[in-house]
Amino acid sequence: MxxxxxxxxxxxxxxxxxxxxxxxxxxxxxxxxxxxxxxxxxxxxxxxxxxxxxxxxxxxxxxxxxxxxxxxxxxxxxxxxxxxxxxxxxxxxxxxERKIRYCETRPMPENHDSIVSPADSRVITGSLLETEDIFIKDKFFTVGELMGKSIWAERFADGDFAVFRLTPDKYHYNHMPVSGRILDFYEIDGGFHSCNPCAIVSMVTPYSKNRRFVTLIDTDVEAGSGVGIVAMIEVVALMIGDVVQCYSEEGYDSPTPVTSGLYVKKGCPKSLFRPGSSTDILLFEKGRIRFSDDIIANLFRPGVQSRFSIGFRQPLVETDVRVRSEIAVAIK
Structure with missing residues (x-):
């Protein structure tokens, strides 16, 4: 069908x-x-x-x-x-693999409490408290499988997540969603499954089987975003052989590898997906952020058909967002 x-x-x-x-x-x-x-x-x-x-x-x-x-x-x-x-x-x-004039074409909100989209992408959000409802844990992925290190997975129990799906036409640089200091960075090997919604619905745990790069950011530091520890997981897909880590604070100049101890600024380029479709996942600790009202409303928009709605038997609709645009705010 x-x-x-x-x-x-x-x-x-x-x-x-x-x-x-x-x-x-x-x-x-x-x-x-x-x-x-x-x-x-x-x-x-x-x-x-x-x-x-x-x-x-x-x-x-x-x-x-x-x-x-x-x-x-x-x-x-x-x-x-x-x-x-x-x-x-x-x-x-x-x-x-184009570079854009992102300061002009992807302006960032002035609100210090904003968390911004890491990519031009289509996003769905949710809470790990509601895994049975949205079929994320044990169906879509488990946090432990996704992160590969239980010491970090435990930090996000009952927390919030956002899944950003990049299609092949999208600008393929990832930008930092928050400001803070890198606590850990590591790669987990895996296959190269598609990020087409059909593959996501059909595979039991596609994101936990794909090759991926995990970055942990401590935002509760001086000049940080103040939303606790944030995990950013970059997932490769078919025709994505690599994710080039190339953090830059001025345009795309003087790219720096992402390593533990590096201070990073919200909105700056972090990495480049090689061509194809791919996915970013953000994990937040419980009670630290609140997703934007329009993204939440769109997620359950009635009358809109999506592959996710069909696969999970309930509305689950993506919102198309631009890199560096607000997708959540810190809870103070």
């Missing part, structure tokens, strides 16, 4: 149907057929195959500037907001 997937445009408040990338292929891979073709499924979600299809899709050069402009227009990419001249974009990789 062919289900449509809608999200809410935060600017207009309207429901928009998403054209899902490679939807037919993804639906086949994550259908019951995979249970009878386990070797094929494992091969396609392996690092080697993911790297191969990424190079095939993103490194093949365009014939010229005109083709790059046509592709950007088709995907809804605004080339004038980019730092590079339009003539620079002669491949899909360059287009998807």
């Amino acid at each position: 062919n289900y449509h997937h809608y999200y809410i445009d935060r600017h207009t408040g309207g429901a928009v149907m998403e054209k899902l990338a490679a939807d037919a292929i993804v639906r086949f891979l994550y259908s019951p057929v995979r249970e009878k073709s386990e070797k094929m499924f494992r091969m396609i979600t392996s690092p080697g195959y993911s790297d191969f299809i990424a190079k095939f899709n993103y490194d093949f050069p365009f014939l010229g500037r005109r083709q790059a402009g046509q592709m950007a227009k088709k995907l809804g990419i605004d080339l004038p907001e980019c730092l590079e001249d339009p003539g620079y974009f002669d491949s899909a990789r360059k287009l998807f």
Whole structure:
């Protein structure tokens, strides 16, 4: 059966149907057929195959500037907001790894208590107190599986979470959602499953099986955001072979690896997803933040069909948000 997937445009408040990338292929891979073709499924979600299809899709050069402009227009990419001249974009990789004038085009709220979106993405939020209702713990993922270190997972028991899904057309730099000092940073190996909603609904724990990078930030420090410890988890997907850690405080200049002890500022570039679709997850300690009213209202918007609603038997609708825009505030 062919289900449509809608999200809410935060600017207009309207429901928009998403054209899902490679939807037919993804639906086949994550259908019951995979249970009878386990070797094929494992091969396609392996690092080697993911790297191969990424190079095939993103490194093949365009014939010229005109083709790059046509592709950007088709995907809804605004080339004038980019730092590079339009003539620079002669491949899909360059287009998807673009840098933007984010201070002008993605202004950040002046409110010190704001927590901002780490990416141009589509977000759903929730509380780990309500896992049975939204099928996150033990269905979507468990915090322990997702983080890989129980010492940190325990800090987020009964806390809040936000899942940010990046589609292939999105700006692929991640920015810091909060200010604070890095407590820990580590990588957890895994496969390369799609972040298409069909795959998320069909797999039992897709995010806990994908390769991912975990950053713990202590915001209860001088000049910090004051919302406790925050976990930022960057999840790779099909055609995402790597996440380049490249924190910068001035534009994209002098990129610095993310390491323990590093002080980071809210809104600054943190990392770059290699091309494709991918996901960020934020975890917050219990009682430290409150998500924005419109995001909560959209999550349960009646009459809007989404793959998540179908898979979880209840409304669960994403909101399209821009990087550095407010998605929550600190509870004082």
